[in-house]
Amino acid sequence: MIEWMTVISIWLVPVTVMMILIVAIIKKVPAYEVFVEGGKEGLKMSISLLPFLLGMLVAIAILRSSGALDAFIGLLQPILSKIGIPAEIAPLAILRPISGTAALSVTTEIIKTYGPDSFLGRLASTMQGSTDTTLYILTVYFGAVGIKKMGNALKVGLIADFIGIIVSVIIVSWLFL
Amino acid sequence: MINVIWALMAIIGIVYAMFNGTMEQVNEALFEGASDAITLVISLSSVLVFWLGMMRVAEQAGILKGFAKLFRPIVKRLFPDIPDGHPAMGYILANFSANLFGLGNAATPMGIKAMEEMKKISKSDQASNSMITFLVINTSSLTLVPTTVIGIRMEYSSAAPTEIVASTILATFITTVSAITIDRLLQKSRQN
Numbered sequence: 001m002i003e004w005m006t007v008i009s010i011w012l013v014p015v016t017v018m019m020i021l022i023v024a025i026i027k028k029v030p031a032y033e034v035f036v037e038g039g040k041e042g043l044k045m046s047i048s049l050l051p052f053l054l055g056m057l058v059a060i061a062i063l064r065s066s067g068a069l070d071a072f073i074g075l076l077q078p079i080l081s082k083i084g085i086p087a088e089i090a091p092l093a094i095l096r097p098i099s100g101t102a103a104l105s106v107t108t109e110i111i112k113t114y115g116p117d118s119f120l121g122r123l124a125s126t127m128q129g130s131t132d133t134t135l136y137i138l139t140v141y142f143g144a145v146g147i148k149k150m151g152n153a154l155k156v157g158l159i160a161d162f163i164g165i166i167v168s169v170i171i172v173s174w175l176f177l
Numbered sequence: 178m179i180n181v182i183w184a185l186m187a188i189i190g191i192v193y194a195m196f197n198g199t200m201e202q203v204n205e206a207l208f209e210g211a212s213d214a215i216t217l218v219i220s221l222s223s224v225l226v227f228w229l230g231m232m233r234v235a236e237q238a239g240i241l242k243g244f245a246k247l248f249r250p251i252v253k254r255l256f257p258d259i260p261d262g263h264p265a266m267g268y269i270l271a272n273f274s275a276n277l278f279g280l281g282n283a284a285t286p287m288g289i290k291a292m293e294e295m296k297k298i299s300k301s302d303q304a305s306n307s308m309i310t311f312l313v314i315n316t317s318s319l320t321l322v323p324t325t326v327i328g329i330r331m332e333y334s335s336a337a338p339t340e341i342v343a344s345t346i347l348a349t350f351i352t353t354v355s356a357i358t359i360d361r362l363l364q365k366s367r368q369n
Contacts, residue, residue, distance in 0.1 A: 008278060012278050012280065013280060013283065016231075017231060019240075020231055020234055020235045020238065020240060021234070023235075023238045023239075023240055024234050024235075024237065024238040026238075027237075027238045027239065029234060029237045029238045031234050034230075034233050034234045034237050035230035035231065035233065035234050036230065037230075037233055038229045038230040038231070038232060038233025038234065039226040039227070039229060039230035039233075040226075041229050041233070042222065042225035042226035042227070042228070042229035042230065042286060043222060043225070043226050045225055045229070045286075045289060046218050046219075046221050046222035046225045046226075047218075047222075049218060049221070050214065050215070050218045053214045053217055053218060054210075054211050054214035054215070055183065056183065056214075057210040057211070057213050057214045057217070058187070058206075058207055058210035058211055058214070059183050059186040059187045059190075059210075060186065060210065061206035061207065061209060061210030061213070062186065062187050062190035062191060062194075062203055062206055062207060062210070063186045063187070063189065063190040064190075064206065065190070065194075065199065065202040065203050065205065065206030066189075066190040066191065066193045066194035066197060066199050066202065066203050066206075067193060067194070067197050067199050067202075068189050068190050068193035068194075068197075069190075071193065097316075104325065107326070107329065108329050111329055111330060111333050112333055115333070115335075116329075116330040116333045116334070116335030116338070117335050117336050117337070117340075121330075121333075121335075122340075122341055122344070125323070125326045125329075125330060125341040125345070126341050126344045126345050126348055127348075128323065128325075128326050129318070129320055129323030129326045129341065129345035129348075129349070130317075130318055130320075130323075130345050130348035130349040130352060131316075131317065131318050131352065132315065132316050132317065132318040133316075134316040137312060137315050137316045138179070138312060138316070140285065140289070141288055141289060141292050141308075141312055141315070142292070142304065142308075142312075144289040144292065144293070145289065145292045145293050145296045146296075146302060147292075147296065147302055147303070147304050147308065148302045148303070149302065149303040149304060150179055150304050150309075151303065151304040151308075151309050152309065152363050153304055153308070153309045153312050153313065154179060154182070155363070156309065156313045156356060156359050156360045156363060157312065157313055157316040157317075157356075159356075159359055160313060160316060160317045160352055160353075160355065160356035160359065161316070161317075163351075163352055163355045163356070164317060164318075164348060164349075164352035167348050167351045167352055167355075168344070168348045171344050171347050171348050171351075172344055175343065175344050176344075
């Protein structure tokens with residue numbers, strides 16, 4: 001099944017592109033002109049996105065480079081390990097919603113240090129795959145369309161991340177221990 | 178909320194650096210973070226231009242509408258305030274499918290389009306219920322095959338690089354369902 005999924009994800013984009021273009025030709029849509037039209041919109045969108053991303057990335061960079069984020073992780077580690085989240089995995093759990101690249105490097109580090117088939121390696125892999133960078137998604141999606149009031153999107157997103165972390169621990173313990 | 182969080186992140190970092198003696202690193206990071214954003218936007222713009230171009234063609238050819246009609250019964254329950262046959266539905270579905278197959282770069286442009294269409298429905302600069310539901314589903318990740326993680330596992334010679342797929346799908350499923358539930362509960366308390 002997994003081999004199939006891999007094949008599908010490789011084929012999906014080229015085949016989707018082909019299908020769209022075939023239907024467009026059949027329906028006599030001026031494909032190239034329409035493509036360029038839509039592409040221009042994409043360019044405008046990415047420029048308007050820049051300040052949102054820049055602001056967020058700078059704030060994260062300050063927090064990380066000052067050492068405050070590490071101190072925060074150190075502070076939370078004992079609390080998290082009390083509820084069953086291993087101390088080694090705590091940095092990943094805390095970084096995942098904040099920064100995608102930082103989380104990925106922590107995951108790589110854990111897999112490298114403890115081995116991919118260890119409990120920690122499997123746990124890090126599952127956590128990395130089952131959550132996403134909440135702060136980035138909210139910044140990009142709300143930023144691109146100019147939503148100023150996010151409602152409780154951030155709150156729900158962070159609660160979901162927390163649940164995801166706990167659930168990963170339970171599932172990996174259950175499946176592999 | 179985001180205004181305070183954003184400002185606090187920077188303020189806490191700078192104050193911490195005063196006591197920790199890391200002001201120099203902070204000073205460097207400020208400009209590095211800014212130039213990282215430019216790099217990110219440039220790589221994002223290639224994807225945005227390509228996919229929004231392609232999506233415009235799909236829209237003109239009526240493909241998105243057909244797609245939306247096909248899956249309407251499922252999506253309708255999640256996004257009750259999106260009218261039938263609205264293009265937002267098509268973009269939401271396109272974003273979900275791209276996410277499921279791990280095509281992160283294709284998912285973002287479609288997600289942004291979906292947000293744009295939902296904004297047209299709500300006509301406000303405040304996040305609507307559908308927008309929050311949509312983003313909550315996105316942040317809880319929808320990936321079926323976490324290709325990046327499998328890649329890393331292969332690199333460090335795992336005996337079974339793909340064995341985490343089942344645990345990932347299960348974790349994703351439970352997280353997404355709980356995220357939707359929490360979102361619904363909060364939505365109710367917001368309205369009351």
